[in-house]
Amino acid sequence: MAAPFKPFTDSPIAYVDNDGNSVAKMKSNFSDDDLKKLYRLMVLCRAIDDRGYIMVRQGRAGFLAQTAGQEAAQIGSAFMLKKKDWVFTTHRELGAALTKGMTPGQLLAHVLGKDLDPSKGRNMPSHYGDGELNIVTPSSVVGNKTPAAVGVGMAAAIRKTGQVAMCYMGDGATSEGDTLAAFNFAGVFNAPTIFALQNNQYAISIDVKHQTKSRTFAEKAAAFGFDGYLVDGNDVIACAEVSKFAIDKARTGGGPTLIEFLTYRYGPHSSADDDSRYRKKEEIELWRNTRDPIMRMRKFLTKQGLLDDTSEAKMQEEIKQAVEEGLTEAEASPLPAPETVFDHAYATLLPHQIDEKIEIFGHA
């Protein structure tokens, strides 16, 4: 497949500038409806994220790693995935999970650790997963999901299922050995795996200059024999376009791609972090006020005549309602039954677990 984009560029691939003007060098693959969908997903994602944050502040949720600021990278990259495709999340992929099909109710139930969470609250919040959608419930260990994302792709190629795997990761994950092992395996086995690297500038407090001496993260792919693309990660059209290219390429036997989405997280690493210790408020404000992915897309759609105040207000109202309904659903969902604590350690309980279950619950 002839690449419509240049890999390993110094400046990010972009379709829309900060003021909502088109800077695209080529025509978009996406219809007006698609563009509106992308925008709506970003607004919905931000609203769910905000709601989660409020729940933490209210003491109703114990933890959250906010997505705000990274909506374009996550939603753009997941937009063209099919239901059967695989998604490997880390601890911040609300946008990817939403785009792949998880509902506001499920996502908020996850934040509350309720039964409606497909992972049944096994993980702390912000670790989204759903077996129906092949969204793999993640571990919290940075960088170690990458090899399995390659293995899933290898199996897809061997079994000829036509699936691809979208493997999310952050800038910090590129320093982990498992990530390099995964890149190497992906190259050697030509796995249909896309590494969606959100460079949000920080791994907790460590900025990118202290993470790597490489000029970009995208260029690391060159060492493993496949292409890396640097993309404006706050430009949802650019994110979706480059991802569509990588997905199509992987699906047709073209192998892996690394995409670096240049973006920024507005919140601290998590609700347990104090980011005032390592970055200036002015830096956050600069991104939030001038480079915000949602604001940029709103300006673009308005300039294109695809959005006006009336349709915007209507959409905002619908989203508000969807989030409230999701929250009601999540809150109505019970906690998983106590006895389920033993479930799924193994396919069936082992004898020593039966002893433990009797000890704790009085019955097997």
Place this chain on the structure above:
Amino acid sequence: MPIETATKTMTMVQAVREAMLEEMRLDDTVCILGEDVGPRGGVFLCTEGLHAEFGPDRVIDTPLSEAGILGSALGMAMNGLRPVAEIQFIDFLFPGYDQLYSEIAKMRYRSAGMFKAPMVIRGPYGGGVRGGVYHSQSPEELFAHIPGLKVVIPSNPYDAKGLLIAAIRDEDPVVFLEPKRIYRGVKSEVPGGAYTVPIGKANVVREGSDATLISYGAMLHVALEAADRLAAEGKNVEVIDLRSLVPYDGETILTSVKKTGHAVVVVEAPKLGSFANEISAYIAEKAIEYLEGPIMRVASIDTSVPYNLEKYYLPDADRIVKATKKTLEF
């Protein structure tokens, strides 16, 4: 390669190879991956001829990375295959230990059963072959301690084949440790065709009434040697082969210990924190009123495995006899 149906005398290496061969013929989702497992047939020849029969999609030579092998095998298992990942020496697994600890073992639990990892992680382990510090270790308790994994250790070719087939068919990840000291030294009759030995069922390999020796893997044979020597002195000991550590067969252990009143647990790992401790504690909790002497542990010393002084490191029949007499004479 002709399908063998007749019972043959074979080594553990041959039995391990046959288990994979039989399963790959029966189930085309079973595949093998690892270092040098292809045309080379594995450094111990456990996969000899399999690449020729099944091709590079099912017998996959990988780059040199245990994290890559284990992690990609996990992904393959999640997406419809049943991989058997060979680790060339278990000592070399540790660059990939996080894959085992954080990913493979926890996939089913953390996803509340939405994703599973039916896979086998197999490889040679243990000392007695002058392998020095990094080709000799017995780290089985480091796997047994991880909820989500099963840990199986055969002591003879018949069990190796039947247990490995059971492991491949298991719905959960199984760490399958092959005592390389007896890879070729111990032979047994092995039937052709696929059969299973159930995981979690111990084998009473020698009946006796005076004391119970509990062991597994290569140490089982050292325990049997000790049992012979004790028999010559009129002590009639029972010897149990655990076959698997997770799950372990507590019932068989208790039945025996309640009968004999004395328990000696023999393992090849260093003693501190070893699986002998789990078995000893289990016996103490469940049957202390039947005991007529202390539960004894015979294990390797708490050092790394020396190349040149291994004889002083590993348990031998002398130490087992001594420990058994100590509890018998308590």
